[in-house]
């Protein structure tokens with residue numbers, strides 16, 4: 756029986772996630788709308804977001820074992836008062852970075868990637884208007900898969 760690769764494996768593994776987020780947050784700091792939101796981010800922010808998303812996509816558990824937890828990630832967004840305009844720009848710049856770095860662009864991978872970004876960023880905006888974290892400290896990390904189209908992409 757063939758094994759289905761994880762989204763993490765299909766994307767190219769940890770170096771791809773780390774490069775994606777490093778390059779993305781360079782763009783964010785050049786962006787007039789997002790720079791004020793991120794100008795005080797910690798030096799580890801890029802790496803932590805890379806490790807978080809890699810883990811959600813089936814990669815190693817760097818984030819949840821050494822750097823944070825789902826609870827702590829949500830906590831970082833509480834009270835930040837993010838807007839829909841911030842969210843849209845965040846997604847736009849991340850997708851542009853994925854294109855520039857030539858992440859897989861097959862329909863199956865990009866469908867799963869976009870679905871996760873829609874889900875995660877919309878939750879970030881909702882949580883950013885709260886004063887308290889709605890999650891328990893033991894909340895498991897999300898785990899994302901290929902979704903309805905299935906995967907991986909197989910050229911016909």
Ligand code: HEM
Pocket residue numbers: 792793795796797799800801803804807808822823828831832835837841842845871872874875876879880
């Ligand atoms: C899928 C969507 C998202 C994921 C997976 C995510 C992930 C994370 C993670 C892991 C952290 C903690 C970083 C650390 O430990 O240093 C964080 C912090 C943060 N995120 Fe997000 N995030 C998402 C969406 C967004 C969006 C859409 C915005 C705003 C446009 C945003 C704004 C922030 C801010 C302001 C912080 C705190 C930065 C600091 O001052 O240290 N996030 N995020």
